[in-house]
Amino acid sequence: MGILNVTPDSFSDGGRFLSRGDALARAEQMLADGADMIDIGGESTRPGSQPVSLDEELERVIPIVEALRSMNVPLSVDTYKPAVMRAALDAGADMINDVWGLRREGAIEAVADSQCGLCVMHMLGEPQTMQAREPVYRDVVGDVREFFEERVDALTKAGISSDRICLDPGYGFGKTEQHNYALLACLAETQPAGTRFPLLVGMSRKSMLGAVTGRKTGERVAAGVAAAVCAAQRGAVIIRVHDVAPILDGLKVWKATEDAGRIRHH
Template identity: 75%
Template sequence: MGILNVTPDSFSDGGRFLSRDAAIARAEQMLADGADMIDIGGESTRPGAPPVPLDEELERVVPIVEALRATRVPISVDTYKPAVMRAVLDAGADMINDIWGFRQEGALDVVKDSHCGLCVMHMLGEPRTMQVHEPIYEDVVADVRAFFVERIDALARAGIVKERISLDPGYGFGKTVEHNYLLLARLTGTLPARSDFPLLAGMSRKSMLGAVTGRGAGERVAASIGAAVIAAERGASIIRVHDVAPTVDALKVWQATKDVAVDGHH
């Protein structure tokens, strides 16, 4: 999943792809580099980010969804606002990636009658304050799993079939560095019992990588690739990244090794 931020203030590439033409060119480059889907975001959710007015988010995102429809690639939109969900689904989006896990009032009403995919992310607190106070968990893996169980039940009550749902433990969203690495090490431990929901891992360029490498956001490509391969090895089905080409190369090597091990004849 290639990340397309059409925001002026995202922590990693804010402001670079604001213009419609630049955003579309960026998406086409990611597809050429091997992305299977594009995740469009019109509001930064980095720690401390200010909220974006609804009209502004719609102006940023809807034209990009409409323009990318022609590529036939699956399009995800990273939003928690029901009005944005409605507009991008009308424009042809295939998936809603919601950092609030469809907890905002009206969100479930918007998505329940469509056929779009839904990514439910775990977040402790809210973006503006989630990293201000030290996040506290009884057991971060169990707590994230319990949250997923609750949200899956809520979606089921709204009539949403489980085949539409994927889950994201929310790296960096109200977690310490240690919490993030526990969630990576025990990724499938976040899955509800006897379930096989696809897991999305989004660690690309995040501060959890800077914490162990000492590198700034623009210098975390190698660390991001390492995290992506580990996430795949630990059971992630969707890897959300800024740097598509090198990540695809690394995952091809991982996949080839896995195929040979499964095949067992070589």
Template identity: 75%
Template sequence: MGILNVTPDSFSDGGRFISRDAALARAEQMIADGADMIDIGGESTRPGAPPVPLDEELARVVPIVEALRDVQVPLSVDTYKPAVMQAVLDAGADMINDIWGFRREGALDAVKGSNCGLCVMHMLGEPRTMQLHDPIYADVVAEIRAFFAERVAALTQAGIPAARISLDPGYGFGKTVEHNYQLLARLAATQPAGANFPLLAGMSRKSMLGAITGRNAGERLAASVAAAVCAAERGAAIIRVHDVAETVDALKVWQATKQADVNRHH
């Protein structure tokens, strides 16, 4: 999943892809580089980010969805506002990626009538304040697993088939560095008991990587690629990244290694 930020204030590529033409060129480049889907975001959700007014978010994302709907890969939109969900689904989006996990009033109503995919993310608190105080969990993996089970129950009770649902533990959204690495190491254990939902991992360029490497957001390519391979190894089905070509290359090597192992055992 290639990240297409159409925001002036995203933490890693803020303001570079605002114009429609620049956004389209960026999306086409990511597809050429091997992206299987594009995730379009019109509101930065980095720690401390201020909310964006509805009309502004709509003006940023709807034209991009309309312009990209004929590309050959699914389009996801990263939003928690029900009105944006409705508008982008009408414009041709295939998936809604919601940092609030469809908990806000009207979110379920906005998505249940379509057949879009839904990505349920876990977040403790809200973007403006989630990293201000050290987030506290008794057991971060167990708590996220319980959150996912509760959200899946709410979605399926609303009539949304389980096949439409994917889950994202929300790296960096109300977690300490240690929490983030526990969630990476035990990614598969965040699945609700007996379930097998696609898991999304989004760690690209995040501060959890900076904390380990001492590098700023623009220098986290190697760390991001390593995190992607670690996530794939632990069962991630969708890897959300800024650097598509490099991540695709790394995952090809990982897959070839896995395949050689399988062949050896047959």
């Protein structure tokens, strides 16, 4: 999943793809590099970010969805606003990626009658304040799993088919470095008991990578490759990234190794 931020303030590429032409060129480059889908975001949710108005988010996102629809690639829209969800689906989006896990009033209703995919993300607190105080969990892996169980229950009770749902533990969203790595190490254990929902991960360029490498945001590509391979080994099926080509190279080497091992053991 290639990240297309049409925002002035995203933590790693804010302001770079605000114009329609730049955004389309960026999407085309990510597809050429091997992205399978594009995730379009019109409001930064980095720690400390300020919310944008509904009209501004619509103005940033909807023309891009309409323009990319002809590329015949699955389009995801990263939003928690029900009105943006509706407009994005009307414009041709295939998936809603919600950092609030469809907890905002009207969010479930906005998507219930469509057939779009839904990404339910875990977040402790909210973007403005989630990293301001030290996040506290009883057991971060168990707490995230319980959150997913509750959200899946709410969605399925609303008539949403479980095969529309994928889950994202929300790296960096109200978590310390230790929490993030515990969630990576035990990724498969965040699944609600007895289920096999697709797992989506987004660690690209994040501070959890900088914390262990000491590298600045733009210098975390190698760390991102390692994180993506660790996630794939632990069951992630959608990996949300800025740096499509190098991360895909890393995943290809991992997959070739896995496939060779399987052939030998059969």
